[in-house]
Amino acid sequence: MNEVLFVHSDKYYYMIKFLLTAFSCYFSVAFAQYCTLNVGPTSTADSNVELVQISGASGNINYTGCPGVIGVQDLTTLSVALNAGGSYLLNVKFGTCGGNYAGAGEVWIDFDQNGNFDPYESIGTWTGTPPANITPMNFVVPANAQNGATRMRVMQHEAGTLPLNPCASYTWGSVMDFGITIGNGIDCTGFIGDDQNDPILVSTFPYTDTRDNSYCYSNNNYVYPSPDIYYKLSPNPLMHSIHASLCGSSFDTFMSVVDMNGNVIAFNDDATNCGSQSALTFETTGLGSVYIIVEGWGIEMGNYTLTIDADYVGISENDLSDLQVFPNPTNGVISLNKSIGKARLYHVNGTFLGSYDTNATQAIDLTPFQSGSYFLKSEDGAVTVKINVVK
Secondary structure (H helix, E strand, O other): OOOOOOOOHHHHHHHHHHHHHHHHHHHHHOOOOOOOOOOEEOOOOOEEEEEEEEEOOEOEEEEEOOOOOOOEEEEEEEEEEEEOOOEEEEEEEEEEOOOOOOEEEEEEEOOOOOOOOOHHHEEEEEEEOOOOOOEEEEEEOOOOOEOEEEEEEEEEEEOOOOOOOOOOEEOOEEEEEEEEEEEOOEOOOOOOOOOOOOOEEEOOOOEEEEEEOOOOOOOOOOOOOOOOEEEEEOOOOOEEEEEEEOOOOOOOEEEEEEEOOOOEEEEEOOOOOOOOOOEEEEEOOOOOOEEEEEEEOOOOOOEEEEEEEEEEOOOOHHHHHHOOEEOOOEOOEEEEOOOOOEEEEEEOOOOEEEEEEOOOOOEEEOOOOOOEEEEEEEOOOOOEEEEEEOO
């Protein structure tokens, strides 16, 4: 693994812990939908949510509980519309269908619609012993909540302690999912990069991209609960290493690089001379396509600028002194001062353009190609020269 530098010692333990556990199951769990299997109570007795009431911008929910139900109750046909930026009151009575035993309750709304009930989406909690009064939960729908259909989960866990795990399995209590429709929020149509299935493609270098991960992006990479954005790039045969930097971003960042199998290539929290932002370098020799994942430390989010650049192999003063290409820059035919055997021509982006036998001729016609930078590389990889075409 490439070298990683840490600045905040209190983060070191958690970073290593999360990376070793999260990435090991990266591809199997990162994109699961709402947890419903093996979730909630295994018994119908005792603790149970008795009442859920909310009036929205349109519609209302007025649910009465009992008898108890094993697992997750799918009540998404009971739905209410909420507007982003609006204030609402949810009333919940955490109670019982039998005996009275202490426990805890919590409610979440999946505002970012990532299929998870994240800690930052909790809208209210309760602890106590039934019989208990109705618990009023006042909350504001985030202004950057994503438009469309989503879910609200109400959970009561007998003998549980806060914060509750919305995907937990236990003996007594209840879990109920209701329908929520968000309006007046963010239209995320056309936003790409939310997960590995729809990454932002990086095809030219140097590369720069400026975004805000506080809206239209969700938490799919379980290193930290912050929203993350995925970039995909494929190193070409001429690259030796890639540099990626988030220096100058508006929040405390974390950046990681993984291959297509979820193996960690590199990661960084706070880079030297970069404050609380991240920067890293990783070698690309023998490496296939990779994801560069941008996120925040903890739940940090905001504006960032990602810059990516590459170093290329074989371009040394020795190579250039041994092999001479003229004219360079050129607008047409180039000549070599000596044969380098069979050679391959690449665009700087790694696209293979053709093979040439310099034993037969040391003149190469570049007339068909557009202005830009190209590399001529011997098949054995011993010699590489950069050629600039200007038209």
